[in-house]
Amino acid sequence: MVQVSVQVSMLAVLGGGCWSTLSTLGWMKKILAGLFSKRQLEKTLQSLHKALEADHDEAAWGIVQPLLQAQGHQRDVALALVEVVAEGAFSVEQTIEVLTAVFAAHAQDPLLLGLVGDATEQARDIDYLNLAPSDVPLFDAVLAALLDAVEKPHDAEVEYQLWSGLFTCARVMARQHDEVADRAGSRLVTLQPDSSFAHYSYGLFLKTRGRFAEGMAENQLAQQLAKEPTDAMFWNAGICATGAGAAEVALDIWKKQLGNKIEIGRFGLPDGGYAHCKVRLAERPLAERNKNNDDPGLEETIWIERLSPCHGIIRSVLYQDLGVDYGDVVLMDGAPITYHTYGERQVPVFPHLATLLRRNYHLYDFAGTQDAEGKLASATEDLDADATVYSHSENYKVLCAACWRNERLDHTHGSEEETHYVVRGRIAAPPELSPADLLQQLDAALAHRAPCRIYSPDLCKAAGLSDRAAVERRRYTMLLENQST
Numbered sequence: 001m002v003q004v005s006v007q008v009s010m011l012a013v014l015g016g017g018c019w020s021t022l023s024t025l026g027w028m029k030k031i032l033a034g035l036f037s038k039r040q041l042e043k044t045l046q047s048l049h050k051a052l053e054a055d056h057d058e059a060a061w062g063i064v065q066p067l068l069q070a071q072g073h074q075r076d077v078a079l080a081l082v083e084v085v086a087e088g089a090f091s092v093e094q095t096i097e098v099l100t101a102v103f104a105a106h107a108q109d110p111l112l113l114g115l116v117g118d119a120t121e122q123a124r125d126i127d128y129l130n131l132a133p134s135d136v137p138l139f140d141a142v143l144a145a146l147l148d149a150v151e152k153p154h155d156a157e158v159e160y161q162l163w164s165g166l167f168t169c170a171r172v173m174a175r176q177h178d179e180v181a182d183r184a185g186s187r188l189v190t191l192q193p194d195s196s197f198a199h200y201s202y203g204l205f206l207k208t209r210g211r212f213a214e215g216m217a218e219n220q221l222a223q224q225l226a227k228e229p230t231d232a233m234f235w236n237a238g239i240c241a242t243g244a245g246a247a248e249v250a251l252d253i254w255k256k257q258l259g260n261k262i263e264i265g266r267f268g269l270p271d272g273g274y275a276h277c278k279v280r281l282a283e284r285p286l287a288e289r290n291k292n293n294d295d296p297g298l299e300e301t302i303w304i305e306r307l308s309p310c311h312g313i314i315r316s317v318l319y320q321d322l323g324v325d326y327g328d329v330v331l332m333d334g335a336p337i338t339y340h341t342y343g344e345r346q347v348p349v350f351p352h353l354a355t356l357l358r359r360n361y362h363l364y365d366f367a368g369t370q371d372a373e374g375k376l377a378s379a380t381e382d383l384d385a386d387a388t389v390y391s392h393s394e395n396y397k398v399l400c401a402a403c404w405r406n407e408r409l410d411h412t413h414g415s416e417e418e419t420h421y422v423v424r425g426r427i428a429a430p431p432e433l434s435p436a437d438l439l440q441q442l443d444a445a446l447a448h449r450a451p452c453r454i455y456s457p458d459l460c461k462a463a464g465l466s467d468r469a470a471v472e473r474r475r476y477t478m479l480l481e482n483q484s485t
Contacts, residue, residue, distance in 0.1 A: 036070055036077055045080055052089050061094060068098065072105035078112055086119040095123045100138050107145050110158045117146050117165020124172045127337050129208065129351035130282040132295035133174040143169050143177065150184075156191075163187045171205050174286065175294045181205055189218075196226035200233055207236055208333075210287035210354055212243035234258055235334045239310045242269060243287075243331050243354055254309060262308060267329060267357060274306035276315065278340060278349040279332050283322040287354040298322050301349060310334060311356060317363065317390035317426040326428035327386065329357035362435070364427045366456035367479040370394075375452050376423050382445035387429035387438060389454070394421050422479055427456060435462035455479065 036044065044063060051060035064081070071078040084090075085098050099116055106112040120142060124134060146166040154162065167184035170177040185202035192198050203218030219237035223229040234257045241250035251270045254260040265271025283297030302316035310332055317326045324330065336348035366389070370376045373394055380388045429438045439459055446452055455476040460469035 035074060036067075038076075041074075041077060041080065045084075048084065057091075060089070064090075064094075064098070068101055071102055075106070075109065075112070078102045078106050079115070082112065082115045082119050085122055086115070088122050090122075092123055092125060095119070096136055096138055099123060099142075103138065103142055103145075107141075110149055110152075110154055111161055113142070113145055113149055114158065114161030114163075114165035117142055117162075117167075117169040120165075120169045121172055126172065127335055127351070128280075129333050129337075129353065130280070130284075130286050130296040130299070131174065133176050134172075139169060139173050143173070143180070147180070160188070160191050163191065167201070167205075171208075175209075175289045175291050178209060178291065194225055196222045196229075196233075199225065200236070203236060203240070207240050207243070208286050208353070210243070212240045213246070216240035216244055216246060216249065231258065232334075235309070238308075239331070239334055239353070242308060242310050243356070245269075250308070258309075260309065266307060266313075269311065269356075270308045272308055274308070274312075276303055276347075277306050277312070278302065278347055279304050279312075279314075279330060279352050280337055280349055281314075281318070281322055281324060281330070281352045283320075285352045285354055304330065304332075310353075317388065317392070317428050319392060324355050324358065325361060325363060326388065326390065326426075327359040327361040327430060328355060329359070330354070331356050360431050361428045362431060362433075362438075362462070364429075364435075364456045364459040364462070365476075366423075366425055366427055366454050366459070367476045368423045368452065368454040369479070370421045370423055370449075370452045373421055375421075375449055376425075376454060379442065379445035379449060379452075379454075383429075383438070383441050385430050385433045387427070387433055387441070389425065389427050389442075391423050391425040393424045422482060424480065427454075427459060435459055436464065439463045439465070 044067065048060055048063045048067075051057075051063060067077055067081055071081055081098055082102055085095050090098065099119055102112065103116050106116075120139060123136065123138065125131065143166070146162060146169060150159075150162050150166055163184050167181055167188060170181035170184060182205070185205050188198045189195070189202055199218045200222035203215045203222060206212075206215035206218060216237055219233055219240060223233045223237065226233065234253050238250050238253035238258070241247075241253060245268075247264055247269050251262065251264060254262050254270055254272070260272055262270045262272030278301055280299060280301050282299050284293065284295065286296075289295075298320045300316075300318055300320055300322060302314055302318065304312035305315045306312040307329075311329060312332070314324065314326050314328050314330060318324075330352055331354045332350035333353045334350075336350055338349050339346040340349055341347075368376050374391075377389050377391050380390075383389070427438070427442070429435075442454065442456075442459075446454060453475075455472040457469045457473035457476055460466075460472050
């Protein structure tokens with residue numbers, strides 16, 4: 001970096017007089033910004049990488065500051081910064097700051113512009129597949145500049161980089177610019193038809209847009225062109241094959257290519273009986289959205305019975321109405337969002353990619369009381385046909401006997417008190433199980449779980465028992481009011 005003594009001597013040369021021309025001003029700005037020699041840049045980047053490897057994030061960000069100041073005048077510094085950003089070295093906010101500065105200084109440099117476009121992938125938390133479109137101005141500005149740049153003649157290397165940057169930038173902007181992303185992805189595989197990476201990247205895009213058959217074909221081509229196909233190529237082909245309903249293709253990938261113990265099973269898809277995991281469900285997953293309805297809506301993290309590496313049956317009864325619920329079959333993406341810890345066990349949480357099958361289970365809200373935690377949920381053991389009693393909350397309350405036994409709300413409290421867990425949740429049952437049969441099974445299950453009680457007015461009404469429904473409505477309401485106090 002230019003030393004202070006040098007800067008002072010240069011000011012002396014100017015004689016302290018008026019800076020009369022724009023060229024002189026520009027020259028002085030370059031000097032005062034501090035320029036890097038090739039050796040100084042190499043040493044600074046070495047220090048930066050050491051700080052990053054040691055997780056000294058604050059120190060690393062401090063090292064970046066003089067690089068940010070110099071990059072506007074030194075193309076090699078700008079290139080180095082974009083390269084570090086593209087490796088995922090910084091937070092989303094820091095990445096946006098660096099790319100915004102580089103773009104402002106070098107928007108007319110085609111190669112740097114294309115590299116900035118590719119690096120926008122690090123300006124989004126792409127593991128959270130279903131994020132809404134970003135409102136950061138950088139994305140729109142870079143996209144517009146790239147759209148203009150690709151229409152001009154360039155040499156082969158720069159042309160490919162511009163289309164690559166355009167593809168990445170459009171792809172990470174959710175569903176707002178799918179036509180641009182599709183055009184750019186197609187152009188990349190046209191420019192380099194023998195590039196395994198180009199076909200793989202385009203296949204990833206097609207997968208996240210729910211175009212599973214096309215995505216499967218691109219990933220298969222990527223495998224054929226690769227000297228050594230990666231697990232990621234097989235995984236994404238397997239996800240696309242499952243989404244497309246190409247069960248035999250998916251089975252071949254999971255079983256022969258990746259060594260899973262799995263066969264064709266439920267729903268005509270590969271079924272290997274994997275450990276339960278969790279999925280972050282979205283009301284509108286990315287693959288099911290469009291430009292005009294481009295946000296995830298309601299979201300909820302739930303348990304699934306995992307049937308294959310990429311799909312499973314929802315085994316939580318949802319709090320909210322997301323359009324999917326208990327018993328439905330969902331497709332999930334391959335990269336976990338995070339992990340939830342249960343004792344020594346870490347459970348991966350996957351993003352919801354699409355819904356494969358809506359099985360239309362009937363859902364009935366309930367409130368109830370139990371004398372031991374988990375006792376009402378255990379009634380599931382006595383129900384047929386995959387029906388379940390699912391607890392959403394179990395609050396320990398002290399209730400007087402009159403409160404939980406009496407139908408009336410305007411009663412006087414007795415002196416006798418008993419302790420109970422107040423439970424709120426839902427009963428889920430497949431459509432082939434009639435409400436009357438479900439209620440009869442539930443009554444039988446509770447008969448040998450005394451003094452546990454369940455009140456589900458909607459189930460009683462569906463079973464044709466209007467008088468019982470009215471009684472249970474009063475008890476249900478009373479318990480919910482008590483639970484909220």
